[in-house]
Amino acid sequence: MRDRPDSFDEGLLRPALGAWGIQARTLEYAPVGFGDYHWVADGRWFVTVADVRRRSFDGLRLAMDTAAALREEAGLDFVVAPLRATDGTTLLRLDRHRWAMSVFPFSDGTSGEFGQEQPAEDRAAIIDLLAALHATPPPLSTPLRPLELSDRAGLEQALQESRLSWLGGPYSEPARELIAEHTGVLRRRLSEFDRMAADSGEPVVTHGEPHPGNLMRSGERRLLVDWDTVGLAPPERDLWLVARDADDLARYADATGRTPSLAALELYRLRWALDDVAEFVAWFRSPHGRTPDAEESWDGLTGTLEALAAASPEGQVLPVDHA
Template sequence: MEERPADIEDSEVRQALKAWRIDPVTWEYAPVGFGDHHWTATDTRERRWFVTVADLADKSWYGEGPEAALDGLRDAMDTTVALRGAEPDGLDFVVAPVPTAEGETVRALGAGHAVSVFPLVSGTPGHFGDTLTAHDCGLVLDLLTRLHRTAPPASARVLPPDFATRPQLESALREMSRPWDGFGPYAEPARQLLAVHAGALRGRLDEFDRRVKELRASDAPLVVTHGEPHPGNLLRAGERRLLLDWDTVGLAVPERDLWLVADGAEGVSGADVLVRYEEATGREPDPSALALYRLRWALNDVAEFLTWLRAPHGPTPDARQARDALTSTVESLAADA
């Protein structure tokens, strides 16, 4: 996030680091990503750390309420640590959190936040919306092939295809008859955008339900999936490619990961990407499942951006980003209806 959290002080985060026996000498807010808040730190032993504070209210896919969100985030981070150390060689491309002295991968920070700590890895980060080169596409596909072949850790949760933010989207669709006053400058434009495309969005929700039924009827085997292997979660370290941000790790069909890679490469067709995966794994990707997860991503984004803009906000960079992303995603969904 570009903006510092309004309800978390730097001193609280620094105090939390005592559980990791980290005493920061240098400390700086890192305005990156969208959702969580981040800091970089150097300790008295000149070790460098990347500190993440998650707003548990934004982790609705784990369940309702901060306790469920904390439990889900802990399972995800425990799974990430287990993948990093998986036998026989471990998945060296997994950037996993560092456990505390007591072995915790996540610790509560107040009533509604949680903190985790990662090694600050040198490399060139990507950005969400970037296009993968053909070379990077091949490397990422190789990482996903290894991941999908890995035995699931005990902490890995089964992740159903439904999206937890659907009630927020349906609520917004029901509440368009009156102006969305009192939230902030981008709420009413969001309502007007939704009103124009409401029919198309309801049609895409119907399509989503149909594809979920098809997937459940197929009884496809589940594998460990990252969930968001887009360029924004890719770190280039020489010829190595590392995957960041494992909050959404869990058991699902491979298509949950594959659609993002097949859709996002330059100089290589999505069909070629999928053929390469089939040759490596012996499993032919399901076109309907690919379409399902592509649609799920877009609908979930719409719901999250609407939730953001139907809450108190000002004309901040993060709010503008939510407004712009909402507009482009809704228009794209409507165009493909």
């Protein structure tokens, strides 16, 4: 996030790093990513703070434990996993209700951006990583990732209340007007999601968000970061973000013996878009200002609604729209 977290005492970080045996001399805020908050300690450690009101502490702990097990026990060296504290845990509560922290080794490399178009050779490299991940027996800590919308109730409520005033900040009323304009589209796409979700396929260990923003290039190596969404789900949960043509799908099939489902690819694309709309709407119905993160969310909401409104041929593997 580019905005620093509200109501967070950054003075908690240095004492908390002691749980990892780290006595940090420097601690610099890193305005990267979207969702969590990050600092770099002494240029050696990447500190991530999550708001566990938005997702459960226990669920995030399972994800961090799974990423650590994938690297330590399964030997997947492309997994940028959290370091274990001296007591063996991967996630530490910073207070009783809201904030939790994990620590990663600082990886020197470059990453892309969500929605960035990738050349065929880069897609091939990511597909090879995903094939290795999907073939790995799941660690005991691996959470299930059921095919459901993360905040469907909130989105349904917003649709019902799109004729009422929304309060919260400068984007509240524009967002309400935009949702009111697209109510029919959203209801149709929700119904489409329900029809398509009947058969979701056999689960494997998936990353959840293997887009260019979570792919780091370090020399000739490619690393996957941001494992908070790792979990058991059909492989198409990952593949829709990477595969762009028949050659990509054939490469995955050759590596795994499993032919991806075009319908499932489109289903996960639709799920991502609807989840994004729900998240952006919740943001704009809550207190917010005109900040860089709010502006990015507004662009994401408008772009996603435009994509949902556009007719797409059934089963076609389309480029990523907007998150």
